[in-house]
Amino acid sequence: xxxxxxxxxxxxxxxxxxxxxxxxxxxxxxxxxxxxxxxxxxxxxxxxxxxxxxxxxxxxxxxxxxxxxxxxxxxxxxxxxxxxxxxxxxxxxxxxxxxxxxxxxxxxxxxxxxxxxxxxxxxxxxxxxxxxxxxxxxxxxxxxxxxxxxxxxxxxxxxxxxxxxxxxxxxxxxxxxxxxxxxxxxxxxxxxxxxxxxxxxxxxxxxxxxxxxxxx
Numbered sequence: 001x002x003x004x005x006x007x008x009x010x011x012x013x014x015x016x017x018x019x020x021x022x023x024x025x026x027x028x029x030x031x032x033x034x035x036x037x038x039x040x041x042x043x044x045x046x047x048x049x050x051x052x053x054x055x056x057x058x059x060x061x062x063x064x065x066x067x068x069x070x071x072x073x074x075x076x077x078x079x080x081x082x083x084x085x086x087x088x089x090x091x092x093x094x095x096x097x098x099x100x101x102x103x104x105x106x107x108x109x110x111x112x113x114x115x116x117x118x119x120x121x122x123x124x125x126x127x128x129x130x131x132x133x134x135x136x137x138x139x140x141x142x143x144x145x146x147x148x149x150x151x152x153x154x155x156x157x158x159x160x161x162x163x164x165x166x167x168x169x170x171x172x173x174x175x176x177x178x179x180x181x182x183x184x185x186x187x188x189x190x191x192x193x194x195x196x197x198x199x200x201x202x203x204x205x206x207x208x209x210x211x212x213x214x215x216x
Contacts, residue, residue, distance in 0.1 A: 162186020
């Protein structure tokens, strides 16, 4: 199995330096990862750096809390696409989900999908903060909103686990017949875990341990 073609090599920490970013991008070129996932301020640089490769540029919107207004998330998305983002990973408003404000969630996803201008939209549902029924409902709302992927986690929840096999299975089962795919992200640090996520239904892996995973 070519694990490199599942991996979105990730650097999202707030104190990431330009040297660390260059290292990430060089690794993405060297291992031919499917993509890199970087903060919006680094999209243009990453796009230029990787212009002669097939590595996708992925960025995050409303990250990591998901509590920006829909209008701000839309503006972030438009700016990211303009700067060269190939795919958008947006954070759901978990509070609105728990308030059962389904109309808000569907409306936000659909508006951001429109702003993606045909590019893939992944919706981060933050599984560490949800029970099993909420995970299923969040995925159903992503279907209704027109998302392309559902994604487990930001990796920023305090004391959070990140991606869990049982959660990925729920997500996959919920969205597979609607044509959506699953990205597992958060806490994937070794080959064994990566393979378990793929077996559970994930077709993308967001991880900062991409090199370790493919070399093990």
